[in-house]
Amino acid sequence: MIEINNISKNFGQVRALSNCSLKIADKAMMIIAGGDGAGKTTLLKSIIGLIIPDRGQVLINGQLPKTQKKYFGYMAQQFSWYKNLSVDENMILSATLYGMNKDEAKENCARILKFVGLYQFKKRLAGKLSGGMKQKLALAAALVHEPKFLLLDEPSTGVDPVSRQELWELFQQVNEQGTTVIITTPYFDEVNYCREIILMNNGRILINSSLADLQKQNKGFNLEDIYFKLTEKGE
Ligand SMILES: Nc1ncnc2c1ncn2[C@@H]1O[C@H](COP(=O)(O)OP(=O)(O)OP(=O)(O)O)[C@@H](O)[C@H]1O
Numbered sequence: 001m002i003e004i005n006n007i008s009k010n011f012g013q014v015r016a017l018s019n020c021s022l023k024i025a026d027k028a029m030m031i032i033a034g035g036d037g038a039g040k041t042t043l044l045k046s047i048i049g050l051i052i053p054d055r056g057q058v059l060i061n062g063q064l065p066k067t068q069k070k071y072f073g074y075m076a077q078q079f080s081w082y083k084n085l086s087v088d089e090n091m092i093l094s095a096t097l098y099g100m101n102k103d104e105a106k107e108n109c110a111r112i113l114k115f116v117g118l119y120q121f122k123k124r125l126a127g128k129l130s131g132g133m134k135q136k137l138a139l140a141a142a143l144v145h146e147p148k149f150l151l152l153d154e155p156s157t158g159v160d161p162v163s164r165q166e167l168w169e170l171f172q173q174v175n176e177q178g179t180t181v182i183i184t185t186p187y188f189d190e191v192n193y194c195r196e197i198i199l200m201n202n203g204r205i206l207i208n209s210s211l212a213d214l215q216k217q218n219k220g221f222n223l224e225d226i227y228f229k230l231t232e233k234g235e
Pocket of ligand 1: 011012014015016034035036037038039040041042043154
């Protein structure tokens with residue numbers, strides 16, 4: 001269980017998060033949608049302890065995030081693996097960073113590369129992969145230590161529609177295997193892939209609901225329409 005208790009974060013004059021509270025149950029498949037600068041990345045980084053809120057607290061199973069690092073798999077918004085290393089070498093590096101021994105690392109890397117469909121490209125330099133394949137490598141690297149919580153920051157931004165569909169299928173499979181999955185997106189149509197929906201704007205949480213409830217309450221549910229209605233009202 002992830003508990004976010006009334007957190008706020010400023011960067012100088014910019015209020016990135018404003019009194020955000022949220023509970024994320026184990027095995028949730030949650031999407032955090034919002035436009036540029038809404039606070040999605042700051043919220044994600046606060047959950048994994050990369051950012052410490054100015055006020056409020058994040059608890060992971062009742063503990064501070066910094067003590068729970070081994071349970072997180074995190075995929076940053078920018079591709080952050082080594083372009084001059086092969087797919088395989090990047091995977092081994094990730095496994096090593098998570099403290100896995102050589103045999104365990106080798107076995108997990110092969111299994112996860114097969115899962116994301118990159119096993120046959122394991123000798124290819126990361127820099128030579130297509131955009132969608134780079135995202136699959138970043139996903140594989142985040143999964144290598146079998147995390148309980150997988151957090152993905154805008155994983156489908158700039159990815160072609162076919163690869164985007166493939167990525168979403170992978171995220172859903174990871175969730176079906178029991179991992180809590182939390183994904184940010186600027187694409188409002190992607191909320192339909194998830195069960196729990198958060199809508200953010202200006203550092204605040206405007207909507208915290210299940211997809212099923214939103215569909216029940218709004219005929220012909222379209223998050224974009226709801227977003228514009230709420231933000232026109234100045235929320
Ligand atoms: N290190 C930082 N220094 C100064 N301002 C920051 C910093 N990080 C984030 N901000 C600002 O905080 C606000 C929220 O940023 P955040 O990155 O969390 O938004 P986002 O919803 O992820 O959008 P984007 O996709 O554009 O990153 C923005 O106005 C951003 O410019």
